[in-house]
Structure formats: C-alpha cells, structure tokens
Amino acid sequence: MKAATRLQLMLMMFLEFFIWGAWFVTLGTFVLHNLQHTNDGHVGQAFLSQSFGAIIAPFIIGLIADRYIAAQIILGILHLLGAALLWYGSTLTDFTAFYPLIILYMILYMPTLALVNTVSFRQMKNPSKEFPPIRTLGTLGWIVAGLTIGYLAWEQNGKLDLTFKMAAIASVLLGLLSFTLPHTPPTRKNQKITFGEIIGLDALRLLKNKSYLIFFLASIAICVPLSFYYNFTNPFLNEIGMKAAAGKMALGQGSELIFMVIMPLLFVRLGVKKMLAVAMLAWVLRYVFFAYGNVDAGYWMLIGGIVLHGVCYDFFFVTGQIYTDNLAGPQFKSAAQGMITLATYGVGMLIGSYISGPIVNSYKTGETSHNWTSVWLIPAGIALVVLVLFVLLFKDRNFIQQEDDEAVDSIGA
Structure with a gap:
C-alpha cells in the first residue's frame, strides 16, 4: 500500500470514530440532564437509534455499495447529511423532538462503519x-473526543x-475527505441482480458455515450486555462521583489502542x-469490577x-471483522461487513x-441514585453464559494469511 493511501485511510478512521x-x-x-422529563427508560430508547441504524445498514450497503455507487462517494454523502442533523440536534431540549432526529442520524451513520472497512480492505493484500x-487511528479519534469533553468539563457544566x-464539524471534514479517498467501485456492477441480493441476502450464505453461524449468534448475544456499558457507564460514573467521567472512559480506548x-x-x-x-471473559470481569467498584478504595476496579x-x-x-472478510469472498465483502454490523450493533x-433501561430503572433507590451492584451483575451473568456456550460449540482451525494473492485458509471449517 502506498504511504499516501495509508495516511488517507488513517485520517478517515480517526474522523469516523471521533464523530461517534x-x-x-x-x-x-x-438525555437525563439536558432533555426535559426523562428517565432511565428514555436512555435505553435513545440508544435504540444505533440498533435501528445498524439493522438498516446492510440494505444500504448491499443495495448500493456492492452494485451501483463507489463506497467512498456514499461515505461522503452520508457524513455531510449527518453533519446537518447533528448540529440541529444540539439545539433541541425535548426528547420527543430529539428521538426521531437521532434515529434518522444513526440510519445515516451506521452504514459508514461498514463503508470505512470496505474502503480499507479493498486497498489491502493482507488485512490481518x-x-x-x-x-488504531479510529481508536485514537474516540480517545481524543473523550479527553476533549473531559478537559472542557462539559459534563459538569451542563x-x-x-x-x-x-461531532458535526468533524462530520463535515470527513464528508469532504471521503471524495478524495481511493476509488472503491461496486464489485457487481452490470450483473443480474435478484430480489434476495437487493435486500442483502447474498451475505447470508456465510451462515451455512456452522462455525460462522455460532460466531454470528454469539455476536448477537454478547452485544446484549454490551449495551449496558454503552448506555449507562457514563451516567453511572457521574452518579457515583467520578470527575471528568468521559475523559476517564477514554482510558478504555487507550487500552484498545495498545x-x-x-x-x-x-x-x-x-x-x-x-x-x-x-474478549468474552473480559466482558464478564468488566461488569464484576463495576458492580463492586467505587470512587474510594474500589476506584481501581x-x-x-x-x-x-x-x-x-x-x-x-x-x-470478527477480519474473520468475516476472509470468509466472504471478493464479491460480497461489503454485504458481509454490513451483516456483521447488523448482528452486533443491530x-x-x-x-x-x-x-x-427498564432494568436500571427498576433498581432505582432514589430520585437520582441506583443499586448499581445489582445492575452490573446482570450483564456479567449474561456474558458468562455466552462465553461458556461459545467455548463448547465453536470450532476453528488455524489459518494462514498469505502475503500475496493466494487463497486464504477458511477460519471456521
């Protein structure tokens, strides 16, 4: 890969995850502090926007990116439209107005996660x-965003x-950058298209591989406890008195970077x-640490x-992204990445x-307090069950990724 191309892809990844x-x-x-008349249930509803976007993403990717329009062009259009929605969303103070707008935004944003992967993988001979x-630059982008919020104390100052x-400003920058990215044309242009292919069913052939099916189902199951982390970690840390919680949460992305x-x-x-x-074992430990940690002696947890x-x-x-890319084959890489996005974030x-949301709300002990120990042990238990079942059912064999264009061994025969 040319150095200039690598630099473009790195900047693309940085902005993609900085925005998010x-x-x-x-x-x-x-949602709890800037919007009127909200509770924990509204937090869960707000994060549903991500799932709606992820469910629709494979249809956008499978219909357009694999068949009609170059991936980098779609990426640019989606981010420019998203920038306008983010800016307008910042002016709203009522949940009933904010909720449909954030759903629409995530319908535009979630397909871009698969698109940046597609643009990247198509420039590579050895993706692994x-x-x-x-x-890694995507992780750095997320870290910089969190540190900025913490440094400027936007949480504490409302x-x-x-x-x-x-995020809107960064989205404009990425939208413009996208039109300069390496050309990533459709892989099935001018080919006959069936209805099943139009709605993205072509990537479902991967599920015929029994090991990939287990991985796919595990991806769905493990993201149930993941939603507890995304939805309630920041409110949890702010409630128990951690200063600059968003900045501290960036340590997670620092670990991700390493x-x-x-x-x-x-x-x-x-x-x-x-x-x-x-990864699944780490999920279990994370929630156990949250369940028993505090801002005093248990701060390390x-x-x-x-x-x-x-x-x-x-x-x-x-x-999972690398595993999916290796199994998908050249014609269906975009649809396959969209499908795994559907399974996880969808x-x-x-x-x-x-x-x-209802679980956290049910453990409320006051107007703004919760029994967080009981709350966090629930996702810990779910993650443990998924881990045990995955270890028992999933079978794989080591594969060798060739440096040139030789065929890659299947990962989950």
Whole structure:
C-alpha cells in the first residue's frame, strides 16, 4: 500500500470514530440532564437509534455499495447529511423532538462503519496484518473526543449540547475527505441482480458455515450486555462521583489502542476462537469490577473495568471483522461487513437497549441514585453464559494469511 493511501485511510478512521465518540459516550447523561422529563427508560430508547441504524445498514450497503455507487462517494454523502442533523440536534431540549432526529442520524451513520472497512480492505493484500494499525487511528479519534469533553468539563457544566456541534464539524471534514479517498467501485456492477441480493441476502450464505453461524449468534448475544456499558457507564460514573467521567472512559480506548497494535501477533498465535473467548471473559470481569467498584478504595476496579474495554472490543469486533472478510469472498465483502454490523450493533444491541433501561430503572433507590451492584451483575451473568456456550460449540482451525494473492485458509471449517 502506498504511504499516501495509508495516511488517507488513517485520517478517515480517526474522523469516523471521533464523530461517534464525540457525542455517543455521554448520550445517556445528555438525555437525563439536558432533555426535559426523562428517565432511565428514555436512555435505553435513545440508544435504540444505533440498533435501528445498524439493522438498516446492510440494505444500504448491499443495495448500493456492492452494485451501483463507489463506497467512498456514499461515505461522503452520508457524513455531510449527518453533519446537518447533528448540529440541529444540539439545539433541541425535548426528547420527543430529539428521538426521531437521532434515529434518522444513526440510519445515516451506521452504514459508514461498514463503508470505512470496505474502503480499507479493498486497498489491502493482507488485512490481518495491515488493517489493525489503520483501525488504531479510529481508536485514537474516540480517545481524543473523550479527553476533549473531559478537559472542557462539559459534563459538569451542563454543556453536552456542544458535543453534537463538535461531532458535526468533524462530520463535515470527513464528508469532504471521503471524495478524495481511493476509488472503491461496486464489485457487481452490470450483473443480474435478484430480489434476495437487493435486500442483502447474498451475505447470508456465510451462515451455512456452522462455525460462522455460532460466531454470528454469539455476536448477537454478547452485544446484549454490551449495551449496558454503552448506555449507562457514563451516567453511572457521574452518579457515583467520578470527575471528568468521559475523559476517564477514554482510558478504555487507550487500552484498545495498545491491543490493536499487538493484535497481528496475538491473532497468529491464539487463533480466532481463543481471541473471541478472551474478549468474552473480559466482558464478564468488566461488569464484576463495576458492580463492586467505587470512587474510594474500589476506584481501581472502576478504572480496571474501563481499561478492559480494549480487550473486549479489539479481540471480539476486530477479530470478527477480519474473520468475516476472509470468509466472504471478493464479491460480497461489503454485504458481509454490513451483516456483521447488523448482528452486533443491530439485533444484539437492540435487545440490550430494550431491556437495559427498564432494568436500571427498576433498581432505582432514589430520585437520582441506583443499586448499581445489582445492575452490573446482570450483564456479567449474561456474558458468562455466552462465553461458556461459545467455548463448547465453536470450532476453528488455524489459518494462514498469505502475503500475496493466494487463497486464504477458511477460519471456521
């Protein structure tokens, strides 16, 4: 890969995740404190917007990016439209007006997660080695966003509306940058298209692979407890008195950055199954730390739970993206990446967001206080069950990623 291309892809990843991290981490706190007449249930509803976007994403990717319009062009259009919605959303103070707008925004944003992967993978000969360093810049973008919010004390000063304006500016920059990215044309242009292909069913052929089916179902299940982390960690940390919570949460992305760098070595040594299993175990430990941590003697447990996010995310999501890319074949890579986005951020987090809000609300002990120990042990238990079932049912064999265009061994025969 040319150095200039690598630099473009790194900047693309940085902005992609800076935009997301700029407002998403503090969304729960924003809903509870910046919007009128809201409760924990509204937090869960707000995070459902991500799932709705993820469910629709494969249809946008499968219909357009694989067939009609170059991926980088779609990426630019979606981010420019998203920028306008983010800026307008920052001016709203009522949940009934904010909710449909954030749903519309996420319908535009979630397909871009698959698009940046598609643009990246299409420039690579060896994704398992070349992708992690580039994806690392996405993690750095999320960290910079969190540190900025913490440094400027927008949480404590009730100015979280500025997070949406910051994200909108970054979205304009990425929208413009996208039109300069390497040309990533449709892979099936001028080919006959069936109805099943139009709605993205072509990528479902991957589920005929029994191991990939287990991975797909585990991806859905593990994202149920993940939604507890995304939805309520920031409100939880602010409630128990952690200062600059968004900035502290960026430590999770710092951990993610470190593990992203060493992932190529670990990937070769551990293989797919062990990487995924370690990620699920880290999920269990994270919620146990949150359940028993506090801002006094148990402060290290809170920080430990945050730092474990690097293992949770890298070992599961990035490994899953590489696994999916290797199994998909050249014609269906975009649709396959969209499908795994559907499984994780779509179906899994949809279920998690539906149940997390009522669960947290049911453990309310006062106007603004909760029994957080009981709350966090619930996602810990769910993650433990998923881990045990995955270890028992998933089978894989080590694969060798060739440096040239030779065929890659299947990961889950």
